[in-house]
Amino acid sequence: MTRRKQIKWAIIGLVAVALTGWITSSWGRWFGNEPELPYTVPTVPDRITLCYGPDAQHDRCLTWRCDTIQHAYAVELRTPTDSMMLPASSVRVESRAGFQYFYRCELYGLMENATYRYRLCSETDTTAWHAFVMAERTDSIRFMVLGDIQDSVGGDSPDLLRMASERLGTMDFYAFVGDMIERPTDRYWQMFYSSIDPFCDSIPLMVCTGNHDYLKGIYKTIDPRWRHTFGTPLNGPDRFMGRSYYVDFTDMRFIVIDTDALQLPWEYAAARSWVSNVLQQSTKHWNVVLMHHPLHSASIGRDNPTMRWAFRSLFEGEHGPDLVLAGHDHSYMRWAAETAPLYMVLTTATKDYLSKSDPGAAKVACGHRLYQQVVVTPQAIALSSYLAETGELYDSVRIEKQTGTPAVIRDLGQHIAERIDLPHRFSGKDGSRVKKFRKLRSRRASEPGRNVVFED
Numbered sequence: 001m002t003r004r005k006q007i008k009w010a011i012i013g014l015v016a017v018a019l020t021g022w023i024t025s026s027w028g029r030w031f032g033n034e035p036e037l038p039y040t041v042p043t044v045p046d047r048i049t050l051c052y053g054p055d056a057q058h059d060r061c062l063t064w065r066c067d068t069i070q071h072a073y074a075v076e077l078r079t080p081t082d083s084m085m086l087p088a089s090s091v092r093v094e095s096r097a098g099f100q101y102f103y104r105c106e107l108y109g110l111m112e113n114a115t116y117r118y119r120l121c122s123e124t125d126t127t128a129w130h131a132f133v134m135a136e137r138t139d140s141i142r143f144m145v146l147g148d149i150q151d152s153v154g155g156d157s158p159d160l161l162r163m164a165s166e167r168l169g170t171m172d173f174y175a176f177v178g179d180m181i182e183r184p185t186d187r188y189w190q191m192f193y194s195s196i197d198p199f200c201d202s203i204p205l206m207v208c209t210g211n212h213d214y215l216k217g218i219y220k221t222i223d224p225r226w227r228h229t230f231g232t233p234l235n236g237p238d239r240f241m242g243r244s245y246y247v248d249f250t251d252m253r254f255i256v257i258d259t260d261a262l263q264l265p266w267e268y269a270a271a272r273s274w275v276s277n278v279l280q281q282s283t284k285h286w287n288v289v290l291m292h293h294p295l296h297s298a299s300i301g302r303d304n305p306t307m308r309w310a311f312r313s314l315f316e317g318e319h320g321p322d323l324v325l326a327g328h329d330h331s332y333m334r335w336a337a338e339t340a341p342l343y344m345v346l347t348t349a350t351k352d353y354l355s356k357s358d359p360g361a362a363k364v365a366c367g368h369r370l371y372q373q374v375v376v377t378p379q380a381i382a383l384s385s386y387l388a389e390t391g392e393l394y395d396s397v398r399i400e401k402q403t404g405t406p407a408v409i410r411d412l413g414q415h416i417a418e419r420i421d422l423p424h425r426f427s428g429k430d431g432s433r434v435k436k437f438r439k440l441r442s443r444r445a446s447e448p449g450r451n452v453v454f455e456d
């Protein structure tokens with residue numbers, strides 16, 4: 001063997017060893033799952049959750065969990081003038097360390113401007129009364145949207161949601177951009193419910209899957225509890241039923257896309273085709289998309305070219321949505337645009353990533369948790385972002401549209417300083433990512449007209 005060939009084989013050998021080492025050391029992180037500890041299931045209903053049916057003006061769906069024995073549950077539903085018993089369906093749901101029964105009851109054709117009281121009745125038990133209000137047909141819809149929650153056990157998201165709800169008042173619904181749980185185990189589900197229990201039996205949730213709601217693997221699978229925990233409308237494509245769906249309001253279509261299900265080329269094609277149809281067939285003045293993976297990523301090391309490939313031309317085409325809400329990146333970003341769609345990346349998690357301070361962004365934040373209020377009227381979608389720590393207004397934007405004319409985006413948050421702080425988890429670290437973060441932040445801070453403040 002010539003010396004040249006020896007060198008070539010030595011290099012190939014070294015690369016193979018390095019590759020094997022890298023794959024072996026990363027395998028658990030890529031494909032391994034945190035074990036689920038055994039858990040007990042209450043013998044009375046818990047995790048009682050209200051979602052919208054396909055028509056938000058008239059349809060609701062209730063779901064709950066109860067026991068490891070199947071019961072015959074019904075919802076006793078009352079208005080001041082009427083009372084009815086509606087049977088619920090049940091399903092045995094097995095997770096890695098236990099099983100339970102979930103129940104679902106669709107309440108369709110409800111009256112507007114009415115308060116409904118309900119309780120859950122089995123052959124042996126009856127819960128306390130709960131209630132929800134059906135809004136009057138009005139010109140305004142108001143909701144709170146939150147980024148990834150992913151609370152650790154004993155985390156402070158319950159406090160955050162309580163304070164946000166107290167500051168902003170009653171909402172029509174709460175929307176979550178996915179990763180509501182840190183990992184698919186019962187105790188993380190319990191953490192999520194400790195945040196939403198104060199309102200989830202009476203105010204509908206609009207939920208989206210995230211990668212943390214999936215079990216990792218070479219081919220990821222959704223936590224089997226997800227579909228039965230939330231009574232989302234079953235109007236999506238077969239492959240993503242209950243996880244990709246849409247809800248119609250008076251003047252808005254709200255479209256949720258399960259981006260984590262998109263792992264194979266034909267899955268992207270199926271999702272794109274469905275989204276295209278749902279957008280084209282919409283007769284609503286406003287169309288809003290909720291998806292976990294953003295088209296424009298906010299943090300260093302994050303990019304989703306396949307999402308842009310699948311959806312960008314749709315979103316920026318003739319029937320595109322007005323607003324696209326996403327999460328996943330654990331830093332905040334409002335993409336700069338003068339016309340719709342407005343792309344937002346939201347974060348409500350305690351775990352912060354390093355913002356890439358993208359020059360294409362109109363506003364970014366790093367090292368801070370935020371919550372958003374969105375008010376939809378015939379004239380505008382007004383979105384306000386608040387710092388979770390203090391409740392201070394951090395960002396404000398309006399999407400304005402007259403019937404038959406393109407939507408225009410008005411930036412009302414430029415005058416508020418951007419806070420691009422080094423997250424606590426990176427304090428004292430000086431690796432290449434932190435250096436890159438500081439460099440990109442400096443570049444942004446030096447741009448004319450920028451108002452950037454930061455702490456390290």
Ligand SMILES: [Fe+2]
Nearest residue numbers: 179210211328
């Ligand atoms: Fe995520």
